Amino acid sequence: MKLTTLSRLLYILNLDLNYQMVECSVFRAIEKQLLMEQKLDENLPSLLAEYDIHSWIKLHNLKNEVGQPIDFRNHLFLFDIYTDESPKLVCYKSAQIGFSTMAILKSLWLAKHKGLDIIYTMPSSSDMKDFVGGKVNRLIAQNPILLDYVKDKDSIEQKQVGDNIVYYRGTWTEKAAIAVSSDLNIHDEEDRSRQEVIQQY
Numbered sequence: 001m002k003l004t005t006l007s008r009l010l011y012i013l014n015l016d017l018n019y020q021m022v023e024c025s026v027f028r029a030i031e032k033q034l035l036m037e038q039k040l041d042e043n044l045p046s047l048l049a050e051y052d053i054h055s056w057i058k059l060h061n062l063k064n065e066v067g068q069p070i071d072f073r074n075h076l077f078l079f080d081i082y083t084d085e086s087p088k089l090v091c092y093k094s095a096q097i098g099f100s101t102m103a104i105l106k107s108l109w110l111a112k113h114k115g116l117d118i119i120y121t122m123p124s125s126s127d128m129k130d131f132v133g134g135k136v137n138r139l140i141a142q143n144p145i146l147l148d149y150v151k152d153k154d155s156i157e158q159k160q161v162g163d164n165i166v167y168y169r170g171t172w173t174e175k176a177a178i179a180v181s182s183d184l185n186i187h188d189e190e191d192r193s194r195q196e197v198i199q200q201y
Helices: 005-013 017-051 053-059 076-083 099-114 127-140 144-149 174-178
Strands: 116-123 158-161 164-169 186-188
Touching: 017 053, 017 127, 053 076, 053 099, 076 099, 099 116, 099 127, 099 158, 099 164, 099 186, 127 144, 127 164, 144 164
Parallel strands: 116 164, 116 186
Antiparallel strands: 158 164
């Protein structure tokens, strides 16, 4: 029968004094196990953050670009989209619902914890520059963990996250589409993008 930690302790406490040496070594083993369990409990949020984006958001108290905590009470419809890793994900949406914030955070998390190179497109190069400067960079600036992620390479056109890169591109020239390779493409405002260029990413 497999004894729990508590039952082992109770069992040892009832041992005869003649087994003092055995008791001592078993206590040491149990103490080691308890310390390991305590360490696991302390590290559990960090471990979960590597596998679950919501745990990552909570662990680092992530904020949006204006400094407000990421919260799903008024955006519950985004909760499952954050965790959806389907090969193809299409979202029809209205404006200003938090989708771009979700896509930015998700792309940085996937690059860091899933080891993906990512291309993030906007319709034009000027759209992309406005988006990165006004949204992505402000979001990163609000969150120390994201600043740490991109400290090695942080420009308008790419962010290095660990060993991987998130590229930001427009869709009005074919050159933009053939310059880099990726494991994942995110096409923001695809309906305003050049569809023939989108197909080349």
